[in-house]
Amino acid sequence: MFETLQxxxxxxxxxLLGEYRADKRTHKLDLGIGVYKDATGNTPVMRAVTKAEKRIFDNQTTKSYVGVSGNRGFCDSVTDLVFGDTVDADRITSVQAPGGTGSLWVIMQLxxxxxPDAxxxxxDPSWPNHYPMLELAGLNPKYYPYFDAxxxxxxxxxxxxxxDKMGPNDIVLLHACCHNPTGANLTPAQWDQVADSMKRTxxxxxxxxAYLGFGDGLEADAYGVRKMAQSCPEIMVGFSASKNFGLYRERAGVAIGVAADKEAAGIVFSQMANIIRASFSQSPDHGAEIVNVIMNDPELxxxxxxxxxxxxxxxxxxxxxxxxxxRKASNSDEYDFVEEHRGMFSLLGLPADAVTKLKTEKGIYLIDDSRVNIAGVPxxxxxKLATAILDVLE
Ligand SMILES: Cc1ncc(COP(=O)(O)O)c(C=O)c1O
Structure with missing residues (x-):
């Protein structure tokens, strides 16, 4: 069997995270993996999360199955957070999935x-997992122009x-906010134009x-997704609670469909539930229940x-x-984009050899496309970091 595999x-x-962990230098700095970090370099458990977990621990009386579509309180709280009252609730449907990746996977299967031929x-570029996930789902991925290096x-x-040249056989995957890896995002006026174009074509x-609330705030970051749902008859949204609730390892996500009407939304729901049942039966509940508790308790x-x-x-x-x-170290405004970008990342635009030198000579770890995790910046x-970056460019 296994001889057929490579x-x-x-x-x-x-x-890269493995290399970083094995590095014995005490001054090493991880700007690679996309997790939020506090001033000590730790990815904290959020205060409200700890309180909600205690409450669940005290009150939960069973670990029996929740159901194929997952924790309804979680899904409803998330759709409410994403859309508020900007979209008719009858058009919206949702299922829980294991993390943002799980939600994207359920949507791709749908x-x-x-x-199938879309x-x-x-x-260009995108989160590195989008392309292989789409291929694995049997879809046909292609890049649209996005980042000006x-x-x-x-x-x-x-x-x-x-x-503008697309048609009904095209699906466009958009980062709703906080673009990963570039940090460069659409303005509200540009979202309006994208929505007009996709409505027309x-x-x-x-x-x-994946980063609601990490850019300019919960409302501002929802502008794009709300605009698309208001303009286009049907959209799908993959939501992750990994970053904004700090629940990375708990794998809490929601696959959301916005359909033309209630009947179509019901069909989307049944298909998503069917996909989940045949894939992994249902999602882990702990992270979802934490979000459910927090969102339904005004204090938390x-x-x-x-x-x-x-x-x-x-x-x-x-x-x-x-x-x-x-600015100070380079005596130029070449890097002012770092301040204009939003979300957890910026693509610095360093050549590959500079990224390697940062790692080997300075103990500073960046993804090889030179994406920097802003949350990891001391x-x-x-x-000191700016000087190191300019040093390896000389
Ligand atoms: C753009 C984007 N989408 C989806 C995800 C998946 O997040 P999760 O860890 O919830 O699966 C990430 C995580 O890094 C991401 O950056």
Whole structure:
């Protein structure tokens, strides 16, 4: 059996984490893996999460099955958070999935059932898992123009020109906010134009919402997804609670469908439930129940929102500090984009040999496309980091 197989390629991000952990240097710095970190480099359990877990521990009387579509309180709280009252609730349907990745996977299976020959367009570049997931789901991935490596901003005219040429057999995967890996995002006015284009061409919007609240706030970050749902008759959204609730290992996500009407939404729900049953039967409940408890207790919800705001503001401060240090060290405004980008990442645009030198000579670990995890930047040491970056470019 196994002689027909070859070793699969390693996941670069997790391989880099392994290298970092094995590095004995005490001054090493991990700017690679995409997890939020506090000033000590720890990825904290959020305060409201700890309180909710205690409550679950005290009150839960059974570990029996929850059901194929998952924790309904969790799914409803998340759809409410994403859409508020901006979209008719009858059009919305949702199922729980294992993390954001699980939700994307369920959606891809659904899209494959609905339109097996469709092309799924992803941004160039995109989260490295999008392409292999789409291939594994039997779909046909292609890239649309997105990031301008020179200006480190969105090539919007090229992107829109590509979208304008699409049709009903095209699916467009959009990062709803906080683009990974680039950090460059659409403005509200650009979202309006994307929505107009896709409404006109009939291309299908598929949104990846992994960082709600990490950019400019819960409401501002939901602009794109709400706009698409208001403009287009049907969309799908993959939501992750990994980052904004700090629940990475608990694997809490929601696959959301917005259909033309209640009847169509019911069909989408039944198909998603059917896919889940045949894939892994149902999702783990613990992370979902934590979110359910937090979102339905006004005190815990306020505490969660306050901590999420602290995390977001810390990342914005780190962006300002790092951009300032790079401005000073390079005596130019070339790196001002670091301050303009949003979310956890920025693509610095360093050549591969500079990224290698940062690792080997300075003990600073970046993904090889030079994506930096802003949350990992040391708050009071941005001058040192900026000098190291410019050193390896010489
Ligand atoms: C763009 C994007 N989508 C989806 C995910 C998946 O998140 P999860 O850990 O919840 O599966 C990530 C995580 O890094 C991501 O960056």
């Amino acid at each position: 070793k699969a390629p390693v996941d670069k991000i997790f391989a 899209l494959h059932r609905a339109k 092309t799924v367009w992803i941004s 020179k200006t480190r901003s969105v090539k919007f005219e090229e992107m829109l020109a590509t979208l 009939g291309a299908f919007p598929f949104l990846d919402l 919800r306020t505490e969660w929102e306050a901590e999420l705001t602290e995390m977001r503001e810390k990342m914005l401060t780190l962006r300002t500090n790092l951009a300032g240090s790079l 708050e009071h040491d941005t001058d």
